[in-house]
Amino acid sequence: MLDRERNSRHIIAITIYMENTIALTSQYITKFYFTKVVLWLTVLVALYYSRKKDNTDHLYKILRVYLILELTLGLIDNLISPNPNINYEIKSYYINFSNSLIALTEFYFFSELYNRVFPSKYSYRLTRSLSTFLLCFFVAIISNSFFNGTKFLLELTYALGTIEFLFIFFLSLSYFISQIKIIPETNLFNRGSFWCFTGALFYCAISAPFYIIGPNFPTGNSTFDLLLPALLYYLPYSILFVFITISLKCKTQIWN
Secondary structure, eight states, X not given: OHHHHHHHHHHHHHHHHHHHHHHHHHHHHHTTTTHHHHHHHHHHHHHHHHTTSOTTOHHHHHHHHHHHHHHHHHHHHHHHTTOTTSOHHHHHHHHHHHHHHHHHHHHHHHXXXXXXXXXXXXXXXHHHHHHHHHHHHHHHHHHHHTTSOHHHHHHHHHHXXXXXXXXXXXXXXXXXXXXXXXXXXXXGGGOHHHHXXXXXXXXXXXXXXXXXXXXXXXXXXXXXXXXXXXXXXXXHHHHHHHHHHHHHHSSSOTTO
């Protein structure tokens, strides 16, 4: 009799815990005006079309890793962040490390795409130098995280994101400057690289300023704290994946 009562209490406790967890997670997902949901949907669509491309090509493999990382780490974040039973420092470490890892993978994809479009020693040296700098910065973030507080870790993560945006913006701008010369000879709308770098240029131009002021969030104004990330980060990020999907639907390869 006692065992039945004990088991019944355990089942009730687990049920209440699961209901609270689902409720908190749902609130966290939808609190940025559903832009997180839009982001995940665009990533899923891009991942679906990426699987239709050559599975053996290195660039498509990098793209799929980038998309899977964004989706998986983002979903885990939405399970961890609203959970009151998880220590704040653990949440902070996870969010900052996962964001930095995605930033590195994101830059790696666009740098490799740039190298495919411009297969020269100069482009390889340029992208390798920029990648090495970002990797060293990431190592510095990991090293400092053990000796400084979460506030400093947050500032370093946003700094890495800002620098990564500027590097991708530079590569995208360089791409468009080079394409000006061949506009009369080719239809850019049929080129996968055009759509990728257009999305990257838009995304970086909008989100880089947000990353500069990012460490000051939250401000205490709930409307401002929810609307600004939605408009300056999640929405432009979603648009990037829409453009990547368009590039994958082109008849040519993504780097053509």
